[in-house]
Amino acid sequence: MDATHRPLVVPPRLGLYAEEKRLFRLMQVMLEGLMIHKPEDPIGFLIELLMLDNDDTPRILLLGPPASGKTTLAMWLSKHLSVPWLSQETLLASDWSSLTASAQEFQARKEEIPEDLWAQLLEERLKLPDCLHNGWILEGFPETRDQARSLQAAAIIPRHVVVLYAPDTVLIERNLGKRVDPHTKEVYHTTFDWPPDKALQARLVPTEGSGEMGTARRLLAYHRNYYGTLQSYGSTMKLINADQPCADVLAQVLRHVEAPPPSHAPVSLRILLCGPPGAGKTLQAALLAQKYGIVNVCCGQMIKEEVADGSKLGELMKPYLDNGWPVADNMVLRMLSQRLNQWECHVRGWVLHGFPRDEDQARAMLLADIRPNRVFFLSISADIAVQRLSYRRVDPITGERFHLLLRPASQREVHERLRQHPRDTEEAVRLRVERHQRLSGGLEAFFQGVAPTALLNADQDPQTVFEYIESYLVQPPTISAGP
Known part of the structure; x- marks a missing residue:
């Protein structure tokens, strides 16, 4: 500045x-x-x-009815994410806080522990170094709206709230067969997860309240308080069906908690379209620019305009263009840097196509501070490229473009005067496609460490390809400093 x-x-x-x-x-x-x-x-x-x-760092609430698998899931998450696992039982398991004795007195008198005491106890636990630096997983708490409000008043705000659900009949059946190892506290089931070790089988014991009537009473209490908790965390809750294999439930939870947090930060689209000749990059760039108001930057067209304007840079490029040689990379990057670093491109965003063509150009592009946050690779075969390009024709009088298969001229006199560009002959197209495949082999792997990339089949209706591109645009970009 x-x-x-x-x-x-x-x-x-x-x-x-x-x-x-x-x-x-x-x-x-x-x-x-x-x-x-x-x-x-x-x-x-x-x-x-x-x-x-x-x-x-993860800050996760794991809620759900009895026998929905909260304990097992919390244990797996704790191991996978390397974060402390907290529950009402672990908070009262030792005298790590002066408040623990007060809570244990309520428990000894078989009285309900006050919500404020739970909140204070949890607040002290979360201030310990392991939770401050690594995050935490809180299992089975809060159970009521009052407990949730107490946590919010104590500024205990989770990033993710995962709620498991399953039919009551399934939960009752699960709870009847649940067994716990008193040494490791790991949970097993007589039907679904019975250990092969005979010694381990002998020491497993039923959980407290695992009978049918006890489970039904706990389920009734859970359903009575569920909607109060829903009102407290409704906008951040993720409901996951627990009536499926544990590995599938864990995968869904991990996908949710490891996703980047939503952000309201303004992010301009910086899209890069790569692909062989005839893949439809120009058309897709025009559709994106029209719908999203971003700047359409065609590298080849910009070179022609620069030469036509007679600028100093254009005069340097003109010999390359006149002799049919590729313009030097440093000249192209200078031209693109001047255009893409303008205020308009930073505010509105841009879509670039026609550059880079190989990995060396891609590295030089990043060094010039031209960094896309979405990269799409449009893929077609050489035969499709030939079909799309070799049948193109242009009317030398009006300049209108036609295609002998897809958009033929409606009048005979117009059809007879159509001409083919020398670059659109079948031999020239195959040479261009072969050169692209030879040079661009490492581009996809290179950009995977820079921005979200997607490989799309461009051999389909252009509107379908555009819809696929749009589906990737709604995903949050991955910020990376590049390789």
């Missing part, structure tokens, strides 16, 4: 830097912390928050 000129203009590169470093997300987290905790020393609080660097 140049402070010597007025008005001050923010360089477009700063927007790309803010997106790569997730500055918007960082500011959002800091503001949320100030609003939730209301610290007396805001600056000191923010410094401590930044030093923790725990914005991406």
